[in-house]
Amino acid sequence: MKYLRFLRNPSATEIGTSVESFLRYLGGPTCIFLDGMDSSRTRAFVTLLHGNEPSGAMALFRWLKSDRQAAANTVCIVASVEAALASPCFSQRMLPGSRDLNRCFRPPFEGDQGRLAREILEILRLYHPEAVVDMHNTSGSGPAFGVCTHMDRQHDALVSLFTRRMIVTRLNLGALMEISEHNYPTVTVEVGGRLDECAHELAWTGLCEYLQRPRVLAGDEADWGVELLRNPIRLELNPGIGLAYSEYPEPTFPVVLRPDIEHLNFGVVQPEVPLGWVNDELHTLFRAQDASGRCAVSRLLRVEEGRLFPAAPLKLFMITTNAAIARSDCLFYAIEQDAAAVTA
Ligand SMILES: [Zn+2]
Known part of the structure; x- marks a missing residue:
């Protein structure tokens, strides 16, 4: 057919x-x-x-x-x-x-x-x-x-x-x-x-x-x-992990991202910029693989008293605030600033 x-x-x-x-x-x-x-x-x-x-x-x-x-x-x-x-x-x-x-x-x-x-x-x-x-x-x-x-x-x-x-x-x-x-x-x-x-x-x-x-x-x-x-890393949710977009922590959701997170698209996001809240261990919630197949979760993210931050300066893009797309595809793509960005 x-x-x-x-x-x-x-x-x-x-x-x-x-x-x-x-x-x-x-x-x-x-x-x-x-x-x-x-x-x-x-x-x-x-x-x-x-x-x-x-x-x-x-x-x-x-x-x-x-x-x-x-x-x-x-x-x-x-x-x-x-x-x-x-x-x-x-x-x-x-x-x-x-x-x-x-x-x-x-x-x-x-x-x-x-x-x-x-x-x-x-x-x-x-x-x-x-x-x-x-x-x-x-x-x-x-x-x-x-x-x-x-x-x-x-x-x-x-x-x-x-x-x-x-x-x-x-x-x-x-x-x-x-x-x-x-x-x-x-x-x-x-x-x-x-x-x-x-x-x-x-x-x-x-x-x-x-x-x-x-x-x-x-x-x-x-x-x-x-x-x-070069070589962006996809940050994905692990299967079955609940996600919400909100200005406040939502106790029923293990991952909450701020609703204006898409404004960070293509800017360099410094490690002190809050991304949201989590209520579990990072590797339980997220997965991310770099170009060589290694887990990059802890290179991208860190947690401080339940708040989620970048682990290092990151350029983020394709940030979505659509939870269905974030769950089935990815939350965003990240490029580690010191390692990968070049201008040609
Ligand atoms: Zn498309």
């Missing part, structure tokens, strides 16, 4: 009058092929792997409405359309009971989401794009950044169309970029918070750059001034 519907050059009039009607028109996961001025090359734009991250679909809708022609052929994949349409629109990362699609891009490709992931990879193989941009939003508010698994000038060039900040990570989660990277330069772009107007605007201006520029890969530019952040 095929999941992806295929459309070629849909007209501005047939795709509806809002992003929601556009998604209804698509009806499910869709591959949209756009003929470019240069038909000898193809670029890929993937978005809505997560149904609650609207910026990419909004930008693509706006592009299709604008009746412009891309510089090169473009294959656009809009993935979690059903999850996005579940009421209220753009509220669900995936449908209840489904796996996270952006954790399914590796064998054995089981279940509906696994098969959809495999189909997306087959589409990419078929078109062999010169580059792949996978656009996401963060669940919490915060600035934009790129993510890649391998760093070179091509990735610098691609990410600089959107932002000057890039995370380089070898995390092995089953995300699209981890596998796609072997064949085409691939970057994940987190354009900012899913509810942030400026994230939608950045998605739009960045997508225009990506589609309109005759060249998006590196040429003879000296440098793009992209700040590189």
Whole structure:
């Protein structure tokens, strides 16, 4: 059974009058092929792997409405359309009971989401794009950044169309970029918070750059001034550990984080900045593995009379205040400041 519907050059009039009607028109996961001025090359734009991250679909809708022609052929994949349409629109990362699609891009490709992931990879193989941009939003508010698994000038060039900040990570989660990277330069772009107007605007201006520029890969530019952040560590809750966001300790929750914690995104957080409260031993509550597979919990966190603090200066990002996402994915990513941050 095929999941992806295929459309070629849909007209501005047939795709509806809002992003929601556009998604209804698509009806499910869709591959949209756009003929470019240069038909000898193809670029890929993937978005809505997560149904609650609207910026990419909004930008693509706006592009299709604008009746412009891309510089090169473009294959656009809009993935979690059903999850996005579940009421209220753009509220669900995936449908209840489904796996996270952006954790399914590796064998054995089981279940509906696994098969959809495999189909997306087959589409990419078929078109062999010169580059792949996978656009996401963060669940919490915060600035934009790129993510890649391998760093070179091509990735610098691609990410600089959107932002000057890039995370380089070898995390092995089953995300699209981890596998796609072997064949085409691939970057994940987190354009900012899913509810942030400026994230939608950045998605739009960045997508225009990506589609309109005759060249998006590196040429003879000296440098793009992209700040590189290497080897972030995911801080995860151990299974079954309760979590709340509150300005006060909540005795029924072993972990309580302050509700404004997302304001710490990308700042350097010093060891005296309180993060919340805990009522148990750190290793019972949390897990965190560094790039070499060692436990990093006590390098990231410390407790003082039940209050939770960073153990050292940390750069934190992808901080969520959505407890369901924090429990199923992670609380945040952290980079140890003395060890890993470099500017290139
Ligand atoms: Zn996402």
